[in-house]
Amino acid sequence: MKKAITSLLALCLALSLTAVPASALELEEAKELLALHYVDGLAPEILEMGSLDEILEAIGDPYTFYMTPEQYEAFNTSVNGQTVVGIGATAETAFNGGYRIMSILPDSPALEAGLQPGDIIVEVDGTQLTAETDPRAYIGGLEGTQVVIAVLREGERLEFTITRRAVSIPIVTYEQRGSAGYIKCISFGSSTAGTFAEAIGAMGDQTAVWIVDLRSNPGGDSNATASAAGYFIGSGTMLYFRDGSGRYQYTYTMPGFPDLTDDPVIVLTSEHSASGSELFAGDMRAYGAGIALGQRTFGKGTAQIVLEESNCSYMVDGEAMKITAYRFFAPDGATNHIVGVLPTLLISPENTEQAALLLAQAKPARAAGHWKLELAGQTFYLDPDTEEKAALSELLEALPPSAKLYQGDRTQTWELIAPSQAAKEAGVGFTARTLPDTADSPYGREIDTLTTYRILSGYADGLFHPKDTVTRAQFAVMAASALDLPAGKAGQFSDVAEGSWYAGAVSAMADMGFLSGYGDGTFGPDDTISHQEIVSVLSRVAAWSSMDGFSLADADLSVEELARFSDYADWAQIPARNLEALEALVEGLAPTDPGTRETAAAMLCRLMESTHLIWD
Incomplete structure (x- = not known):
């Protein structure tokens, strides 16, 4: 389940930053700007509050905030890459028991001290941090001075004494690693695209596969993201923005934009990859330029405008305000908001980099002794005779049903081989992510896809039981897992016990408006859910998660x-039409019959594929 959403603001800041004060911006001016631009609209009672701090707290959006002149200058520095004094880390601006570190800069005091992404900063120089404190005010300081930072790491409290110094922010670095052109990008800023072009030009002749490492990249400027992606794609639409009224804008690369390489791209992702990183990965997916490998990304799918002196007369003396004004979508219409980007190959953090390098081999002169992998429209070659046994094992386990693995023989003969058999011949372990009782199901492919991506799991007996009916609670858990929804508010339904195995999923689905309870305040977690109820829920999911689903939701039924859908209840006819249009509807089912685990899985998987939440 997802934790609090974050934003890119560096902790490598100057001494002058203080906790966020009351703004110089007049309150009525701020209310006017928020009412005009905020994507979801604001309730009248919020706009009637007596201070900007109260309003921003009530909105509860960590991406909408006021910046003092010093903070705005620091924000631009962190995104665009400069030299500053500090410790060299980026962290959340949202408090969640502390401030989580998103990334550590290379050659920085934070790196040398042993801080790690994911550490939760809870105390600085003896001062306990709260939601009201700005950690930058305590961490910033003069060069050569020391700061003591306490963090929580997997529940253990650790302290680090760090000496502040000037830190360069090299937002893009690159190196040749065998046949891989390895590009690491920690932010999308003004220099990013140029350095990407430089890297491709410098390494292109020696490169068979590009590895773009975005594991520590929490985002940046959308135009910089589009340009960097464009060098692998050429000209085209790179993302869509939708405002609160449903109108779209888009960012694109101009006709004739240079496509500098045709070699496949492997995007490395982690739970810290957010915003621009997710857009870059979505561009690669939409244009068939490569795959993603790693962990599901963070899930920031909203875009902000920055109002400052150059574009807003209310702002003076370098102050600024950042407001969430849009939801954004990849060129294929998929959101990454909350759901994140699900990588093509779901690999653990410890094996991500090595698994990518295993795929970054040049095409061998002879097939014998090599493997060929066809995945998501790309072809990769592997040498199974590797010392990286753990990475090879997990890579084979992560292959979805759509992948085709071949074993080489003689000069250019390739014969299909099952991943389990390949693992056996390579002498590495193999633990199947699929379940043994799905082979006879007509929806075995869909079930196996979802279990490979660890969206679905079986019972304690190790089986899926495809023919079993599915309850409302079980379906809520399936869908919430697919969308990576954070647990919702407890206590919404009288018969959903807090702490039950389904409580978080039920409340999450209810919070999103995907599922509702009965009129008496109950949910009926053990009740079966009918096919038409499943269809109705998934149609709402489609409208939220994709541009196509959104447009279908407003379309009336033709005669x-x-x-065609007269067998469905009135309230389920448009949803059924929508799922059919999205190629997610399972045909031949009586709408009022109870859903089964296999039919629920089939529709869920097909919807994720058609809306590009699954990379195929």
């Missing part, structure tokens, strides 16, 4: 469609 022909009314006849």
Whole structure:
């Protein structure tokens, strides 16, 4: 389940930063700007509050905030890459028991001291941090001075004494690693695209596969992201923005934008990859330029405008305000908000880099002794005779049903081989992510896809039981897992016990408006859910998660469609039409019959594939 959403603001800041004060911006001016630009609209009672601090707290959006002149200068520095004095880390601006570190800069005091991404900063120089304190005010300081930082790491409290110094922010670095052109990018700023072009030009002749490492990249400027992606794609639309009224804008690379390489891209992702990183990965997916490998990304799918002196007369003396004004979507219409980007190959953090390098081999002169992998429209070659046994094992386990693995023989003969058999011949372990009782199901492919991506799991007996009916609680857990929803508010339904195995998923689905309870305040977790109820829920999911689903939700039924879906209840006819249009509807099911685990899995998987939440 997802934790609090974050934003890119560096902790490598100057001494002058203080905790966020009351703004110089007039309150009524701030209210006007928020009412005009905020993507979800604001309730009148919020706009009637007596201070900007109260309003921002009530909105509860960590991406909408006021910046003093010093903070705005520091923000631009962190995104665009400069030299500053500090410890060299980026962290959350949202408090969640502390401030989570998102990334550590290379050659920085934080790196040398042993701080790690994921550490939660809880105390600085003896001062306990709270939601009201700005950690930058305590961590910043003069060069050569020391700061003591306490963090929580997997529940253990650790302290680090760090000497502040000037830190360069090299937002893009690159190196040749065998046949891989390895590009690491920690932010998308003004220098990013140029350095990407430089890297491709410098390494292109020696490169068979590009590895773009975005594991420590929490985002940046959308235009910089589009340009960097464009060098692997060429000209085209790179992302869509939708405002609160449903109108779209888009960012694109101009006709004739240079496509500098045709070699496949492997994007490395982690739970710290957010915003621009997710957009870059979505571009690679939408244009068939490569795959992603690693962990599911963070899930920031909103875009902010920055109002400052150059574009807003209310702002003076270098102050600024950042407001969430849009939801954004990849060129294929998929959101990454909350759901993140699910990588093509779901690999643990410890094996991500080595697994990518295993795929970064040049095409061998002879097939014998090598493997060929066809995945998501790309072809990769592997040498199974590797010392990286753990990475090879996990890579084979992570292959979805759509992947095709071949074993080489003689000069250019390739024969299909099952991943389990390949593991056996390579002498590495193999633990299947699929379950043994799905082979006879007509929806075995869909079930196996979802279990490979660890969206679904079986019972304690190790089986999936495809034919079993699915309850409302079970389906809520399936869908919430697919969307990576954070647990919702407890106590919404009288018959959903807090702490039950399904409580978080039920409340999450209810919070999103995907599922509702009965009129008496109950949910009925053990009740079966009918096919048409599943269809209705997934249609709402489609409208939220994709541009196509959003447009379908507002379309009336034609006369022909009314006849075709007449077996469905009135409230389920448009949802059924929507899922059919998205190629997610399972045909031949009686709408009022109870859903089964296999049919629920089939529709969920097909919807994720058609809306590009699964990379295929």
